[in-house]
Amino acid sequence: MDFFIDGKWTPATTSRTIPVVNPATGETIDSVPAGNAVDADRAIASAALAFKQWRKVPMARRAKLQHAAAQRLRERVEEFARLLTLELGRPLAGAKIEIERAADLLDYFAEEGLRLRGEIPMINEENERVLVVKEPVGVVVAIAPFNYPITLLTFKLGAALMTGCTVVAKPASDTPLTTLLLAKLFHQVGYPPGVFNAITGSGGELGRALVEHPTPRKIGFTGSSPAGKRIAAMAAATNKRLTLEMGGQSPAIVCRDANLDVAIPALVRHAFANSGQFCYRVNRIYADREIYPMFIERFARAAAALKVGNGLDLGCDMGPIVSEEIFRTSVEHVADALSKGAQAAAGGARLLGGDYDRGYFFPPTVLVDTQQSMKIMREETFGPVVGVMPFASLPEAIEMANDSPFGLAGYVFSTDLSVALSTAESLEAGSVWVNNIHRSYNMVPFGGYKESGLGREKSRYGLEAYLELKTIYLSTAQ
The missing domain is CATH 3.40.309.10 (Aldehyde Dehydrogenase; Chain A, domain 2)
Structure with missing residues (x-):
């Protein structure tokens, strides 16, 4: 299986691959490319180009597309769940629940996105207005772990796309197949090319290239605390926004x-x-x-x-x-x-x-x-x-x-x-x-204290994590 970049299956620039193994049988069920910095740049360039138009798409249109993606995911729950069980090993009933809940979260973010509001403070100054508006942060790198690869990706994907961001997703090497299939599904329901890209590779090489790249403005990560700390250190060089959901005990x-x-x-x-x-x-x-x-x-x-x-x-x-x-x-x-x-x-x-x-x-x-x-x-x-x-x-x-x-x-x-x-x-x-x-639940925030994370996912708080605040001072005097 190739990368999914710019709305199509795209081969890697390297011949190196990563086997995807069924942990219940030890059998290799597929393989995916081991992407590098060149591949990361291609995916990010596609997302950056798509962002210029996607940020202008009306919220109602974004919500309609996200609802369509959620519904298509439900219609294909058996296909996605079986593939998830093959690459992860989880019992099929639990895999079906994950896919259904991911669809529910996409629907939730679609509706919550329509409730986003700016502000006009009552400064009461003649011929002056102040507008507080919210804008999409930009290209987002979404890094998801193996354990709940679709649910934890939609924590980031559903919020990012509804707010007008575009996404480059990097799934875990153990469970990449469902993420690649999800990217194709989003394209099939009408998302423009480049809005949702999926690329595979190791956290060390490809992950570093994605995080250190100057174009993305936010990293959404779920994984271990050591990995999250490394991402935070790398992201600091370009002051990227971060949502980190890390380890627990x-x-x-x-x-x-x-x-x-x-x-x-x-x-x-x-x-x-x-x-x-x-x-x-x-x-x-x-x-x-x-x-x-x-x-x-x-x-x-x-x-x-x-x-x-x-x-x-x-x-x-x-x-x-x-x-x-x-x-x-x-x-x-x-x-x-x-x-x-x-x-x-x-x-x-x-x-x-x-x-x-x-x-x-x-x-x-x-x-x-x-x-x-x-x-x-x-x-x-x-x-x-x-x-x-x-x-x-x-x-x-x-x-x-x-x-x-x-x-x-x-x-x-x-x-x-x-x-x-x-x-x-x-x-x-x-x-x-x-x-x-x-x-x-989807409507309440999820995240941790101390070394368990930074920021919150789900709920309106998770949605607003993909927005920047801008203050506009307006003089109406002519």
Whole structure:
């Protein structure tokens, strides 16, 4: 598969390619070009030329096109979901949900874009007016990770296109195929050539070329904190605008009065969805000492009941981990915890035998009696491994929850709503769920404190992140 630049499939200037491997079988399903600085320049030039006209397109027309893209995506959900399962490994049902939610987000941004407003301050000076207007920031480089490649791209794409920006997207090398197909879909529903371009390659070579290029005015990035910091440093040379959604190491606090019939299914679902490969998953759990034995017994039993297999198999709850590199972190975190006195109440070792030998399958793993110094409690695992430890008092639990350079999400379970709310307010996190774990809604902002990010995505705040403010002083006197 080639790049998609300027409304057409475009071959790379290099013969180097990157294989796309099905993580459930180890089979190569396709390959994509390994782009370089010359390819980056071609894609950016196309976006820059298209921006001159796209910024002038009426908002109603942009909204109509974005709704059309969302509808076409829904019509092709089976095709996109199957391709996503093949390149990512996630169970097919979850892949379908991702595509549907991406379409919903495109629709949301289309409607929210129509509600954008400028201002005319009431300065009350004769023959003078001041206009505060909002303009598209320009060409946007959108860098998305492998774990939710379409959803996390639409966080950026839907906002950028509605505000009048043009986009060069760089998907992760593990999951590039759905992004390339999405770029073609947008062109098919009527987007002008160059408005949405997709180009593939490594983060080191192609990513650097895109970020350091002088033309783009904004970088929208989702990925690890180290990568985000490198992007911020490179972007500083040309003072690019940034939205960075980076790593997480999200804590959950389970109080002694928590409703475990609600808490345990929610925590299991949110710890092991997508094989634990998402940034705001539950990575560590602090349970009140009084309920700790009962909690770990029920939580471990529920985790062990999840079915692991090929994402195309019916009834599969978890697929493989996407690559050996991501797989190694789970192995390392489990080994570190066990060597320091933790116990595996569920899982703990790679699944082997039969079809398991063909992919990187790791079971839902619950490590109990962990300590705050262990890697599972401090580093982002990005795999189906959770650390659990008891706490003696709520202030102690809050202190341990906040003892992290990350601050993306937090979770609190207590039937005392006063305690639950005050605990939520004490957590250093951009989003906190209380007494259940719902999806992250489109109309509210998403992002993190501390090293978990910069800026917010989704909602009107995420939309306005792709706009510049301009003040116009107008004298009406002749």
